[in-house]
Amino acid sequence: MHRTRVKVVEEALDANNTIARANREDFDRHGVTVVNFMSAPGAGKTTLLERVVSDLDGIRVGVLEGDVQGSMDADRLADLHVPVTQLNTDSGFGGECHLDANMVRSALPALPLAQIDLLLIENVGNLVCPAEFSVGEDRRVMVSSVTEGEDKPLKYPLMFRTCDLVLINKIDLLPHLDFDLDRFLYHLDQVHPDVERFLVSARTGEGLGQWRDWLTAVVSPEGALA
Amino acid sequence: MHRTRVKVVEEALDANNTIARANREDFDRHGVTVVNFMSAPGAGKTTLLERVVSDLDGIRVGVLEGDVQGSMDADRLADLHVPVTQLNTDSGFGGECHLDANMVRSALPALPLAQIDLLLIENVGNLVCPAEFSVGEDRRVMVSSVTEGEDKPLKYPLMFRTCDLVLINKIDLLPHLDFDLDRFLYHLDQVHPDVERFLVSARTGEGLGQWRDWLTAVVSPEGALA
DSSP states (O other), X not given: XXXXXXXXXXXXXXXXXXXXHXXXXXXXXXXXXXXXXXXSTXXXXXXXXXXXXXXOTTOOEEEEEEESSOOHHHHHHHTTTSOEEEEEOTTSSSOOSSOOHHHHHHHGXXXXXXXXXXXXXXXXXXXXXXXXXOOSOSEEEEEEEGGGOTTHHHHSHHHHHSOSEEEEEOGGGGGGSOOOHHHHHHHHHHHSTTOEXXXXXXXXXXXXXXXXXXXXXXXXXXXXXX | OOHHHHHHHHHHHHHHHHHHXXXXXXXXXXXXXXXXXXXXXXXXXXXXXXXXXXXXXXOOEEEEEEESSOOHHHXXXXXXXXXXXXXXXTTSSSOOSSOOHHHHHHHGGGSOGGGOSEEEEEOOSOSSGGGGOOOSOSEEEEEEEGGGOTTHHHHSHHHHHSOSEEEEEOGGGGGGSOOOHHHHHHHHHHHSTTOEEXXXXXXXXXXXXXXXXXXXXXXXXXXXXX
C-alpha cells in the first residue's frame, strides 16, 4: 500500500545506524553505559528515574532528556543534582515523536561523558517510533503502566520486542483497575518470550530495589563497583 | 539543528493537505460528519467509543480503526453491530505512528459512506504525530487520562492546541492518584484557552451523557435529527 515510502524509511534507518555506531564508539571510549528509556506518555519514566538516579551507589549518572518541547522533566531531575541535558525535538512542525542517533549525536558535546559512568536517555513518550531508532545504547528499558491495559504488547509489538527490560509500573493502582496482570504477561510473552520484567510502583517505592540493582548490574556486570 | 529535514516535512504536509481536501469533498458529498479521535496509548479511546456508538439516537455510525498492527479494537467495536473498517500502518519497519490523509483515502472504498451519518476515526495511540496530519475531519477530539499527569498539555502542545474537545478520562481513579486537576486545567488553558472539556469515566459511565450530546450536536447542529 505504501511501498515507495517503505524504501525511504529503510534508507533513513541505515543512516541512523551509521550514526548510532559513531555514538557507540564515543560512549565506549569514555566507558559510559547507555540506557535508552522509553514508554507511552505519562507511564512514569521521569518518576522512575527520579527514584533511582541519586541512589546508585558509586555510579556517576547523567541524564539526557528528550521532549518535543519544554524542560519540565529535566528541571525535575536537575533538582537531584545529576547532570541533565535537554534535547528538544520541536524544530519540525509538531515536533519529532522520537529521538534518533543524529539528535543524540548533536547533544554529545553538551554531555559530561568523562564524568559519568551511566547515561540514562529518556526518550519522547511514544510506543511506536522510538523503538525504530537505535541511538547507540547498550540497553533498552521500557515502562508499561497497568493503567494502559493488557493489550499493549500486541498493539505496539516492536517496542515490547526490542527492549531488554519491561518495568510494569503503577501497580499500586491494581486494586482500582480492571487490569488482568496474567493476561498482560501472556501477551508480553507472545511478542517477547521471557523478557525480564519487574512489577514496580514509582509512587509507593514497591519493586524499585530490583530496578536499581538491574541498572547497577548493567554498569558493573561483575558486581565490582569502583 | 535539523533545518533540512524541516523542509521535507513541510512538503509532505502540503501533499497531505491536498489529499485531506479530497477526502473532505467525498465526506461532504455523502453528508458524513467525521471526527478524528486521538490520545496516548491506553487513554481509553476504544472504551469511550464502545460506550456511545450504539447509543446515538437516530445517527448511523461507522468506525475506522487505525492501529500499527492487529484488529483487537475493531473486533471489540464490531461486537456492537456498527460497521468497522481496520486500517493497519505496519507496512513500514515498525509501523507508522499516525494516520495521514492518504491512508484514510486508501480505506474510503471499504467504508459504507452512503449508509452512515457519522464516521469516527480512532487514530494510532500517540500524542505527537497524529496532530500534524489532517485526514479531512470536521472535528478533533482528544482523550487525556488523569493517570498521565498534569504536565501533558505543556509537553504535547500541538495535540492539545488543535483539538476541539478534550475528554479528561478515568476520573474514577482521582482518589487514588496524586493528580491535581486544577493544575492540569491551568496547563490546558495555557496551550488552548477555553477549549471545551468534559470530565468522564468510561468505566463508571460518569460524564458520558455530555460526550454523547456533543457528538449528536456535531452531526445535527440544530438538534434536528432525521
